[in-house]
Amino acid sequence: RRRTDFAGWVVPDLPGHGESDRPADMAGLTMTGLAAALAELLDAEGIREIVLVGHSMGGAVALALAQQLRNSGAARVAGLVLAEGNLDANDAFLSARVAAQSREDFSVCGWDALLAELAAQRGMAGYLRTLRRAGPDTLHGCSVSLVAMSRAEVTVPLVEAVDTPRLFVFGARNRGRFTSEALARRLGPVAFVPRAGHAMYVDNPAGFWSVIRAFLAGL
DSSP, X not given: OOOOTTSOOOOOOOTTSTTSOOOSSGGGGSHHHHHHHHHHHHXXXXXOEXXXXXXXXXXXXXXXXXXXXXXXXXXXXXXXXXXXXXXXXXXXXXXXXXXXXXXXXXXXXXXXXXXXXXXXSTTOHHHHHHHHHHOHHHHHHHHHHHHHHOSHHHHHHHHHTOOSOEEEEEEGGGTTTOHHHHHHHHHSOEEEETTOOSSHHHHOHHHHHHHHHHHHHTO
């Protein structure tokens, strides 16, 4: 059984994703732009202390948000969890393919080709729905920014600047697969969600939330 009532949660749809509106300009689809939108949300909610949990691209957004909150003093980051968050260039393999195309070429050709490729793979139905709702412009804009940020010389200083507890989470099926795993071990504790791949909160929700709960209990 999934239990997430052990903490209060803010689980927003990022701008351009889910039910959130697309930003007025492409600058809003950068990692810093997305983080700025989250900082505004936290301020509006009156939240002054938070543990950031970022999965995949959300890891880069979490790092950008932690930096913004530290600089502004608007809220204290009490902990950081990166769940297969982008730490180095090898983590951005899909985004790199998208970013290598111009925005126009991706919208005209690359988008449909990517959807067809993903549709042929098992277990991608949920991810496909998410992508279709976001659309090609959002995916391309985020991919360009994510690739630029997913470099160890960028991410490592951002992680090290978080001077509160940190945790790096991987799906057990991906153990040893990513170069970022070795990087993560230098930066903090590493945990694996059993019977799970990249979409660990879908593959094994109970296992994922057990890891998060244990981390929060230790703060």
